[in-house]
Amino acid sequence: MNRTLRPSDIAKQLGISTSSLRNYEARGIVPPAGRAPNGYRVYTYEHAAYFECIVAMSPGFGMEITSAVLSMLQRRELGAALWMINDAQAATHEDKLVLEKAVELLEQIVSDKGGNANWMTIGEMSAAASIPASTLRYWEDKGLISSTRNETNNYRLYDKFQAVKVWLLKSTQKTVYSGDTVRLKQSIGKLPSGDLQALQSLIELARNALLQRNREQLRGLHSLYRLCTVLTL
Incomplete structure (x- = not known):
């Protein structure tokens, strides 16, 4: 030895x-x-x-x-x-739960339960996803997500499609930096609003990346x- x-x-x-x-x-x-x-x-x-x-x-x-x-x-x-x-392994499991939330929201859009109308203010989205409002604003400034504005108070409003993107982005926050993570974020930013098929494909990519991390x-x-x-x- x-x-x-x-x-x-x-x-x-x-x-x-x-x-x-x-x-x-x-x-x-x-x-x-x-x-x-x-x-x-x-x-x-x-x-x-x-x-x-x-x-x-x-x-x-x-x-x-x-x-x-x-x-x-x-x-x-x-x-x-x-x-x-x-x-670290617990964080991986938490990301699995985050992706499951994204799937749940996507299924709601597909089945038209509540539609895809303006849904949450930035404060509500921040609380629901446990993400600082400053992070949501940063993602929006970078073109990763988008919002509309309330006509009365000018508050940001996010529909369920954008909420799915928020949960997808959240699932990448604890991942080890890699080219795949960068490309996933870029794809999320380029995703046309309302393209449910493309959104489903990105969720599958995120799932596969999480499985690879587990391996x-x-x-x-x-x-x-x-x-x-x-x-x-």
Whole structure:
């Protein structure tokens, strides 16, 4: 178990560069490497397990959580690390519930229960979706959602079609940043008002992205368990 490994071998196995290994070490995500007589870094199987965990966990949990968890493991704070992972998985489940709300609203529009008339003020939408009004205004300024204005008080009004878009956008707030997330937001912004078929397609894209996040988190947990085994935690 104490056999040393070359950085190039670890990097090749994980499909990353040796500079990435050095960067992770410099950030304190993995323990410091030993040094050979010639000054070159030498890693152990423990280091390899840390690096594997970074590569496996970061797609599903993001680098911020991954870094925090691995730093806790170096301090042998397994309990705190597991609770942080638990919170991240709970957030994924919350996003599933958010998407279910979007589906429910879309079904109401399709079945014409209440139609798609102006439905909520910005304050009501903020309270219903647990999103700050400032975020709704920001999304509107960016062209992601739109509203009409109350003729009496000029308050913003959102119909159910826009409400579905709000819940869709909410489901992306806790996701790990990726090109897919950016493209989903762009598609939400470009969606023609009233195009229910296109809206349904975006919901399916969001569902698939959430399923992929779940899979990536499972893969990350597998590597985390292996690392904990190596560390005898």
